[in-house]
Amino acid sequence: MWYFNSPQIVFGDDALSHLEAVSGRLAFIVTDALLAGSAMFRQVKARLDAAGLPIHVFAEVEPEPDLEVVRRCAAAMTAAQPDWIIGLGGGSVMDAAKAAWVLYERPDVDPAGISPMETFGLRAKARLITIPTTSGTGSEATWAAVLTDAQEKRKLSVATRELLADVAIVDPALVANLPPGLTVLTGLDALTHAIEAFGSAWANDFADGPCLKAAQLAFTYLPRIAADSADAEAREKMHNAATLAGIALSNSQVTLAHSLGHAVGALFSLPHGRTVSVALPATLDYNAHAGVGRYLDLARFIGLEVADEAAAGPALADAFRALLRRLGQPLSYAECGLAPADFQAQLEALCERCDLDTNLVASRRIPDRAETRRLFQYIYEGKRVDF
Amino acid sequence: MPIVFPSDEWIKALMDQLNRSAEYREAAQAWEGDFAFVVQAGAGLPEAAQLYMDLWHGECRGAFLVREPLPKPPEFLIEAGLPSWRKVIEGRLDPIQGLVTRQLKLTGPMVKVMRAPKAATALVKCCTLIETQWPDGA
Numbered sequence: 001m002w003y004f005n006s007p008q009i010v011f012g013d014d015a016l017s018h019l020e021a022v023s024g025r026l027a028f029i030v031t032d033a034l035l036a037g038s039a040m041f042r043q044v045k046a047r048l049d050a051a052g053l054p055i056h057v058f059a060e061v062e063p064e065p066d067l068e069v070v071r072r073c074a075a076a077m078t079a080a081q082p083d084w085i086i087g088l089g090g091g092s093v094m095d096a097a098k099a100a101w102v103l104y105e106r107p108d109v110d111p112a113g114i115s116p117m118e119t120f121g122l123r124a125k126a127r128l129i130t131i132p133t134t135s136g137t138g139s140e141a142t143w144a145a146v147l148t149d150a151q152e153k154r155k156l157s158v159a160t161r162e163l164l165a166d167v168a169i170v171d172p173a174l175v176a177n178l179p180p181g182l183t184v185l186t187g188l189d190a191l192t193h194a195i196e197a198f199g200s201a202w203a204n205d206f207a208d209g210p211c212l213k214a215a216q217l218a219f220t221y222l223p224r225i226a227a228d229s230a231d232a233e234a235r236e237k238m239h240n241a242a243t244l245a246g247i248a249l250s251n252s253q254v255t256l257a258h259s260l261g262h263a264v265g266a267l268f269s270l271p272h273g274r275t276v277s278v279a280l281p282a283t284l285d286y287n288a289h290a291g292v293g294r295y296l297d298l299a300r301f302i303g304l305e306v307a308d309e310a311a312a313g314p315a316l317a318d319a320f321r322a323l324l325r326r327l328g329q330p331l332s333y334a335e336c337g338l339a340p341a342d343f344q345a346q347l348e349a350l351c352e353r354c355d356l357d358t359n360l361v362a363s364r365r366i367p368d369r370a371e372t373r374r375l376f377q378y379i380y381e382g383k384r385v386d387f
Numbered sequence: 388m389p390i391v392f393p394s395d396e397w398i399k400a401l402m403d404q405l406n407r408s409a410e411y412r413e414a415a416q417a418w419e420g421d422f423a424f425v426v427q428a429g430a431g432l433p434e435a436a437q438l439y440m441d442l443w444h445g446e447c448r449g450a451f452l453v454r455e456p457l458p459k460p461p462e463f464l465i466e467a468g469l470p471s472w473r474k475v476i477e478g479r480l481d482p483i484q485g486l487v488t489r490q491l492k493l494t495g496p497m498v499k500v501m502r503a504p505k506a507a508t509a510l511v512k513c514c515t516l517i518e519t520q521w522p523d524g525a
Contacts, residue, residue, distance in 0.1 A: 001488050115497035116487045157501075202484060356417075361483045361504040368413055368505075 004206040004251050007130070007141055007165040011240060015171035016131070019047035027053050028082035028126070030073060030097035031089050032061045040133060040174050044088055056080040058100075061089065064148045065096040067111060067156070074103035077126075086129045087165075090186070091137025094130050095145035098163050101128055111147065114158045122162040130165040133174045135239045136186025136273060138193055138246020140168035155262055157358055164250070170243045172236035180229040184222065184327050185273035187238050191218035191323075192276045193245035195316065197252035199287065199294045202362040207252035210244040212301045217241035219302050219323065226327050253362035256283040260375060263353035267346050270336055278330060281317035282378055283363075285385040286371075288313025292364040332382030343380055350376055389520035392476065393426045393436040395452035397517065402440065402450035404513035411513060412445035415506035419443055420499065423453065425466040431522030432469050463495035473521060476514040482507050 010018040027048055035041050036059035048055055058076045061069060077085070077100060085104075087097030099111055105122045114120070130140035139145070144159040175183070194214035197207055218241045224234035260283070261276030268275075287293040293313035299306045304319055306312045321331055330336045333343065351372045360366055367375060371387070378385050390397045405411050424438040437453035439461065467475075471490045474480035483504060485491040493500065500507070 001490060002484070003488070112498055113496070115501075117489060117493050117497055201481065355505060356502040358501040358504070361481075361501065361507075363504075366505050366508055368410065 007168040011170040020050045024083045026082040027055045027084040029057045029086045061093045061096040063092050066148045066150045070099045073100035077104040083126050088131045090134040091139040094139040098145040127166040129167045131169045134186045135242040136189040141246035142250040172239045187222045188277035189273035190242040190245040193249040196254040197248040198298045200252045200362040201364045202253045210248040214241045214244035255363040258359040259354045259357035263350045281320050282385045284313045284317040333380040389518045391520045398438040398450040400517050402447040405447040411509040414509040415445040420462040422463045423461040427468045429468045467491045478515045
């Protein structure tokens with residue numbers, strides 16, 4: 001038994017106009033300081049004005065939000081008493097909006113204890129709209145929020161199916177001017193979601209479709225954006241790909257590359273899209289080497305000529321490496337600028353964090369400590385995994 | 388010789404498997420916490436049964452069929468019907484997936500369990516090594 005969940009997705013040209021049809025008492029917009037002063041924010045506000053919906057704005061979310069900012073946001077919600085929460089921004093903003101929403105609805109709940117095993121009765125006070133302004137995390141379509149535990153230098157994942165947004169508005173106009181560098185990094189995150197969700201031990205027929213399409217779109221359109229950041233069609237397709245990949249990961253699961261990448265991201269200041277995309281090809285080879293890969297259909301769907309499953313993992317890994325090269329991205333943690341001594345000094349800490357990462361749950365091959373250490377070393381050097 | 392599930396003999400056989408498993412010992416190095424596995428009454432099992440395991444840093448320090456109330460409640464209690472336990476023990480249902488879909492009901496800190504996927508996988512592998520006899524109707 002398994003489930004498939006997705007918000008209502010409003011997408012395409014002028015999708016934002018959906019806001020004009022929203023009725024309610026008060027919309028509470030969660031965003032960041034930069035966006036709050038942007039034309040994007042003004043567009044959202046204009047739509048809500050047209051709907052006759054007053055707004056309250058919390059614009060204090062910073063990248064990698066921690067519990068403190070989430071609690072402040074929840075306190076502001078409690079004071080304002082909205083019946084709509086709108087997360088307008090990238091993954092950090094949407095995750096903060098989701099987590100604050102839980103605390104607004106259920107102030108008695110400890111965020112660390114939120115899990116899919118319990119019913120929290122969300123939506124007694126408000127419903128959630130997510131509006132992504134980057135094309136990567138897929139948070140607009142997932143039922144999890146990732147927060148940072150600053151003290152323990154660890155990610156805290158808050159997950160319950162109730163966290164899924166009621167509506168996700170995927171409007172390409174909101175990413176038209178996203179800087180190319182950020183577009184590439186977030187796009188690689190989305191592509192990693194799609195590939196890992198497809199190869200997950202929890203893969204299923206319903207999530208396979210979004211995985212395949214997201215991967216195909218990302219392989220096709222990410223290089224086009226990198227070559228011409230004004231390519232509107234490519235922007236729109238990548239925006240759709242990111243949400244599809246979010247649906248995919250939400251209904252399957254990301255796996256080992258995310259566990260490795262999260263560990264590196266927690267100990268070194270590297271963007272998430274980079275830490276996971278550098279790790280991904282190694283994990284494809286690692287799974288294929290043990291004969292537990294599940295990449296054949298995906299490899300063929302993106303146009304790779306592969307005879308069988310044994311060839312699919314390495315071929316997909318090569319295609320991904322070629323994409324990284326084409327996009328001017330590093331292929332190893334050494335190329336990311338991590339000094340050898342720093343990396344070696346943190347190697348055991350990296351392994352410990354990887355071992356405790358919840359994304360290992362759905363990995364088809366779970367490395368033991370010695371293998372985890374080797375994986376990190378191989379990825380650091382950019383060496384092809386041969387074990 | 389197959390061992391009946393659930394029984395004292397079965398849970399002791401699992402303890403033996405765990406303590407002989409290098410994979411489990413390494414995977415559960417950081418684990419501290421005892422479990423009670425409740426098998427709900429149903430077809431093939433007229434009365435509910437409870438199996439207890441004391442798991443500590445990669446070692447199983449004790450395991451038994453609970454016949455009298457435990458002196459203190461275990462940190463984790465997982466409850467399910469016989470068909471769901473059978474799927475887990477035969478490796479057909481990922482225990483974490485079972486928890487997420489509420490086919491297995493957990494009382495205790497889920498976050499701690501989610502952070503021990505390797506230990507859970509190794510434990511299930513040990514379960515699959517026991518030649519198990521299922522009650523009629525399971």
